[in-house]
Amino acid sequence: MLDALLAALTTPGLVWLVLITIVAGIVYGFAGFGAALIYMPVSVIFLTPVMAIAAFSVSAMSSLVTVFPRALPLVNRKAVAVLILSAVVAASFGIWVLRVADVTAIRWVVVVVCTVTLAALIAGWRHSVEPTLPTRVMIGGAAGFIGGLSGLTGPIMVLFQLAGRDGIATTRATTVVFLTATSLLMLPLMAAQGVLTAQAVALGSLLLIPYGVGALIGQALFRPERERFYRVIAYAIIGLATLVGMPFWDTL
Incomplete structure (x- = not known):
């Protein structure tokens, strides 16, 4: 493990x-979403998608002691449990695709998912979806598969939540609980497929503290009445991260 830690400390970038x-x-703390949309496009400049996703899943464990405890009492636990279980089952297939797919192709998947999600959010896209059991299974499964493939578990879930009638506090809490739980439960799936290496665990552990500190700062900034302001800031940062992470910069 010491060798893995030393390797993590010498990680490029x-x-x-x-x-x-x-x-x-910070964005995750005040908006309840957007962490992976910001982290993934930039991290894959320096890391392989496999390493970036595995390390981020480890660092996301800090949410268990930062934003998760305050969010849990605000959610419909049965509904969220269905979403989480569906996501975890589908994530195994996404992780398998991640292992065998071309690195550049995965990077473009990340960029495309980020871009489409951002465009839908900015446009105020809403599609009324009845929150039935089959719907939750479908949404959870789709989110889990995309999450296992690209590390972006949140976009489908966020759009699903924003299409509902819950207030901003409940919507934010539901997304936080879903993303925290799925990130934690995906770790053994990654380990079983050889994705969660010692170096990924070491790097994720290094990033755990800055991620947790950022989430605490964002949570302290959160005010439900300033929802629009938070979203504008989150959208701007997501857009910048997506632009920076586009693979064609590598050829310039």
């Missing part, structure tokens, strides 16, 4: 990874 992780944590 570690300073940038720490900074983007702090920013991702």
